[in-house]
Amino acid sequence: MVIPGNIEGELSAPYGLRKEQIEFYAQNGYLKLRQVFTSELLNYYQPEVSKKVMELNRQSLPLAQRSTYDKAFLQIMNLWVESSIVRELVFSERLARIATELMGCRGVRLYHDQALYKESGGGATPWHADQYYFPVSNDNIVTAWIPLQSTSLEMGALCFCGKSHHLQYGRDLEISDESELKLAQALKQFPVDETPFALGDVSFHAGWTFHRAGANRTGQAREVMTIIYMDQDMRLVQPKNKNQESDLEHCPGVAIGEVIDSPLNPIIFTDPSKS
Template sequence: MTQVRTKTDLARSYLDDGVICVPGLLDPESLDLAEEAFGWSLDNPSPAAQRLFPDAGTVFYQDLFNTLSWPHYMPLVQRAGLGPLMARLWQSREVWFFFEQVFHKVGAGRRTPWHQDTSYFPVEGEHLSVVWISLDRVSKEQALEFVRGSHKGTIFNGAAFTGDDDTAPLYDEGAMPRLPDIEASRAAYDIVSWATEPGDGIIFHPSVLHGGGQTDAGEERRTVSLRFFGDDCRFVSRPSVSKQSAVGFNRNETGSRNVEEFYEGLSPGDLFRHPDFIALEAA
């Protein structure tokens, strides 16, 4: 008999493990909305759009924080009830949409390096979540992997996503602890992953160590990643990037709003707020 996990079980698992899988998170209409929004993002790239590991000979594309895309994602967020879901997981009174991120992989692609998302943007707190939705079937062997419970530990230097060394730091040496070589000592970590079907969702705290998601020849992987924050989310300073890197918020053209606008005037420890972030129904 299949064991049905209650909302209380999901919230407890999320708090303890930092990651949960929610089969059937999107109904067919919500899945259609996700595909439409993903298509819009591909057709309307922001200045931050980039191809990672271009020397690998396959497509590994990402884009993020395109404020022009947000109206295209709101029908999906509302139809899927992601605001109330976040509020239940966090026990937060308020929920805001943070930003979207899309990934497109085509062909036999390499693993995504192990990393933590919070290394890349200046926020911290309990009420942060990433909702990871693959629009294509993903096997357990090719799934995104997580180090269970690692959201409660050290925040490491970001992975630079360049070259052959997956632990190469984004920030200067010493600015933050260097990432451990998890792939070289997998048995030392509590690694979890799930096979998913289109419409399933994986929800994780952005401080959880995660990586993986390789693709095979002839395969396409389309992923929508939606980020949210709630009452317990505060501004924290991060080191400046003084070296060449394949990741980051790149805002040197017109169009999508500059991400730094949303952080102006905040000091470390301040509640993370901006009136232009989209507030969601939380009940």
């Protein structure tokens, strides 16, 4: 299918990140950006992302019978491999340039993408930091969270704990009832950003920033696409827990100590002035 010219242009044109926004990310470990994409673009990709989620979903248990993790969302990874249309969004230069500028590295490669669909009645996403799951050599890893509809707190908008990327406590906690309980206590000293997302808003959070989302108390699924970018020079390290062991599947054929340069981890953007 041929991509409409205006959408192609929007995917690649720079967003125009300001210096104070880069500073906010460095200080707080996350950044919420307004109107990164138009509703036209998101409404163009939403049907394909949803189609792939439905096709690839293997979760068939009713919500009441699932674990806390599985109640939080349907999680479908690496849609870009399954759909040439979703690939266009995941390879957006606009998004990858933002990730590169926020982390101050010379470029970014894909760790993986994932759709996170919180069903109507789906549970809360407990407090956690993503980097607990990643066997990587430095902290330059960031998730872009891209809602495919306007997302209220009632629907499960993502919330961030500002400055929590400096906290060492809780870095050994997987997503669970335990992480929710222990981190809710430990994070009381930090400011929480709990605000809705308009359609077009996109957030970026660092690997060690603690975040959560409430339950979906609306009658509509909360449809979100995410892209995890890492420093293009990131190396694989020895996994430190069973979840990092499982995440090796995202870096096929890469040996411990090597740059994560597998076919599943393409470079999406390199800053021409730093290449």
